[in-house]
Amino acid sequence: MTARFKRQQGTKIYHFSSLADLMAKATPERSGDQLAGVAASSAEERIVAQMTLADLPLSTFLNEVVIPYEMDEITRLIIDSHDKLAFAPISHLTVGDFRNWLLSDVVTPSTLASIRHGLTPEMVAAVSKIMRNQDLILVAQKCHVKSAFRNTIGLPGRLSTRLQPNHPTDSENGIAATIFDGLMYGNGDAVIGINPATDNVPQAVRLLKLMDDVINHYEIPTQSCVLTHVTNTIEAIELGAPVDLVFQSIGGTQGTNDTFGVNLSILQEAFDAAQSLKRGTVGNNAMYFETGQGTALSADAFHGVDQQTCEARAYAVARKFNPLLVNTVVGFIGPEYLFDGKQIIRAGLEDHFCAKLLGLPMGCDICYTNHAYADQNDMDNLLTLLGTAGCSFIMGIPGSDDIMLNYQTTSFHDALYARKVLGLKPAPEFEQWLTKMQIFDSVDEVRLSNSNRSPLVHSLAHLG
CATH class of the missing domain: 1.10.220.70 (lyase)
Incomplete structure (x- = not known):
C-alpha cells in the first residue's frame, strides 16, 4: 500500500x-x-x-x-x-x-x-x-471521429444507424422484408448487420450474398456484415464471399478475449484479410467491434478491476485495428451488471465518452433485457442524451424488439425521432441515396417522402 x-x-x-x-x-x-x-x-x-x-x-x-x-x-x-x-x-x-x-x-x-x-x-x-x-x-460532443467504407460515418450533425434484420429462422424473405422496412425509414447507413440464428460458415456466406445482392441491385452506399465469429468470416473470405465488414465481440482483458476465442494475432489476421479485399469506395475501415460492460466479470477474467475500466480497455483493442464501427451493447447482459435504467443510462454515456476520447467511431446499442428494472422510456432518455453527445450510430430494429435475441432496443422510428428532434442527418452519401430513391424529401431536413413511388415500395410486392 x-x-x-x-x-x-x-x-x-x-x-x-x-x-x-x-x-x-x-x-x-x-x-x-x-x-x-x-x-x-x-x-x-x-x-x-x-x-x-x-x-x-x-x-x-x-x-x-x-x-x-x-x-x-x-x-x-x-x-x-x-x-x-x-x-x-x-x-x-x-x-x-x-x-x-x-x-x-x-x-x-x-x-x-x-x-x-x-x-x-x-x-x-x-x-x-x-x-x-x-x-x-x-x-464527447467535442470529439469528432470519422470513419469510412462506402459512406462516411461520424461527421458532425450526423447520426447513422445499423439496420438489424435478425430473424429467428434466418428466413431470407423475413430478412429481406426487414431490410426494406428499415430502408424506408432511412435506416442502414452504418451497416446492414445480421446476427445469424444458425452460426456457421455456409449460413454466413448465404446471408452475405443476400445482403450483397440487395446493396448492389439498389446501389445503396452502405456496407453489410454477418455478426459471426471472426474465424468464420476469415474462412468466408477465403471462399470468396462478398465480405464488407469483419465483426467480433471483444473485451478488455486477455482472459475475456480467450472466452471469445480471439486474441490480437487472430484479429490482425482478420484485419489483413479485410484490407486485402478493398471493397470500400470512400474509405477502407473494415472492422466492426462490439463491447459491453460486464463481459470481463461474466468471463471471470476481471482481475479485481471494475467493469467500466475493463470496458475502456477493450477500446485499446478496437483502436489498434482502425474500425469503421464500434458499439457498446450497453444493457444486453442484464440487471446483474447494470441493475436499472439509471445505471444503463450512466454506463452508455461513460462508454461513449471514453471511446470517443480515445478516437473511436463509437455507437451504442441502447438496450435492456426484459428482466432489468428499465423500460422504453429509459431508452428514449439515453437515445436523446447520446444523440446530443454526438453518438456515431444506434440500432434500428422493427418495433424495438429483437425477436431472435430477445431483448429490447431502438426501432426504425426511434432513429427518425432522434434525427428530427436533434436536427441530425444520415451519412451524406446515404442521405443523397435516400433522396434519389424518394424515401426522403429533397429538403434541408429529415423528412420521409409522402410519395409511394420509391422503387423500394414496388420491390415489396415481389417478396414471396
Missing part, C-alpha cells in the same frame, strides 16, 4: 490497496461491481475514492497498471503503443485537472484529436468516474 492511495476524511482514514481498488471504489454505483465484490461499501467511501482519484497525476497510469504487464496482452498493447509526444501537453495534470481542462472552452475538437494516442483507457476511465452526465455529454 502506498501513501497516495489513502486519504483522511475527518477522523477516519480510508485505504485503497491498489490503483485497481481505488478505481473500482470511485466508480458510480452499479450492480456488476457489487456482484464482483469490488464496489465501494458506502456512498461516503465512493466520494472519498473519487476525491483521491481526482488528486492522482495522470502519469501514474503509465507507471502502475491495473492488470500486470506480464500476464495480459492488452496491458502490453496499452503500454507499448502509448504516444509520449501526444501525452506531453497534459502530462503535468492530475485526473481532476484533466477533467477541468476537457471542459474548458480552450479545448477544441482538434485539440482532443491531437492527444488521443497519448491517452490510455485507464486515464479516460478515471476521469469519467469524477464527471457528471452533462460533463460526459459535453466533452
